[in-house]
Amino acid sequence: MIDFKTDSFQPGLSVDCVIFGFHNNELKVLLLKMKNLDFWALPGGFVGKDHGVDEEANRVLESRTGLTDIFLRQFYLFGNVGRTSTEHLDSLEAQGLISSDNVSWFRKRFITVGYYALVEYSKVKQPTVDDISERCDWCSINELPEMMHDHLDILKKAHETLKKELNYQPIGINLLPQEFTMPELQALYETILEKPLDRRNFRRKMLGYEILINTDKRRTGVAHKSPNLYKFDVKKYQKAIQGGLSQSW
Amino acid sequence: MIDFKTDSFQPGLSVDCVIFGFHNNELKVLLLKMKNLDFWALPGGFVGKDHGVDEEANRVLESRTGLTDIFLRQFYLFGNVGRTSTEHLDSLEAQGLISSDNVSWFRKRFITVGYYALVEYSKVKQPTVDDISERCDWCSINELPEMMHDHLDILKKAHETLKKELNYQPIGINLLPQEFTMPELQALYETILEKPLDRRNFRRKMLGYEILINTDKRRTGVAHKSPNLYKFDVKKYQKAIQGGLSQSW
DNA sequence: ACAAAAGTGTTATTTCTACACCCATGC
């Protein structure tokens, strides 16, 4: 149940995080299932009067994933009147998920700041529920459950933003484990861009950026020819994305 | 003086507009000078409880410029604690610009949503002051006056965003008069990008997009060889920027 | 006539796209 001193928070303001991970060649987001209800929500929180909005987004990210120092970017403010669903609030209230002291605060008009985060899937050992959810799971962005309020719109917009920023943000370095194969990196790009890329051209272009280091190791144990393992040259990566990698995927 | 029923507004939330215009080959922004004070502010406003944030930004834009149906985009939420300046608020209050009933409301922590607008300079016949300003003027972004709160940061971020979106947004069509010359269009691009472009390559590339119509008229009366007048093919322009014009200026 | 800006083409370089065969591994 949510029960807190509402007067220490900015009224009508929340943050919501779209936390992206990459696993089994699928782009996933971390979602919360509301207790005893059939809809899910983005991990979110409220903004303390003495806390910056970015700071609160980081706090949300850390409470759900246990991770700190994660790539996290604000991408849009959702400020329409009526973006929250009265029906969903009714359900939350009916399930006793909102303290009666907080009900009127929750029912007010809310705007929310959207953030997206890129995390290494395997680093999230224990996705943690919040007070009103019963599960915290990775969901493939191709099969999303019913979502609270306008959270599906928020998620869609986050994905759009990710696509646009692919060449300007350290996408790979945050979503992949430290060592990875070229096909894995390509699959990540294909998943984000939602289109297939040519294997040879992709490899040539990636290597051309000179941001990868060949570890001279190979991934063994998996089927077929064992692929080479690469890692990012962090310094060069940082420098390269400053000006944006070259365009047109 | 500002004096209104604060309880019909979202507390701690404002919108600020960076209104860009282009004149004399310079990129300009519309700013307000506070009455009897030596600092300027971005045109801004508050968000009514029953009004969308975008809607309020449009209202601000219309009240300062008299224009409707203008290109206006949200670009960032400024949510740091301490982004407003106590000293500036002191000054406003000392000048009697804030009604005593509103003072405590104004002194609270505020976040603001940044919007940028692109307007045709000559269409703004009468930049209109608001209740606490004495002038509303175009300022070149190269010589900006002292600004209130974090408004300079907001302006800088707007300019950055404009640069990035140059190939994705109908920049020219909104900032230039209906008919314009190729050198004018080039100067606009050079100003936004803050770097010189090759005249021949620029022309070839622009014409290659097939979004311009040669009017077969010339600008006369100005010195030197009279340049050709072009206008945008609106439909083609709209279509072209959907996928983004090709990159790498 | 002259100063200043507008108009115009070509070439070398780079980047992009499309495409097919061999190799290594686990089963």
Added chain:
DNA sequence: GCATGGGTGTAGAAATAACACTTTTGT
């Protein structure tokens, strides 16, 4: 040994970057 995915090169097309002279106009 075979099915599967990993690795590799080349050639044609397109885009980009660099560069100089002529034309028009107002003064």
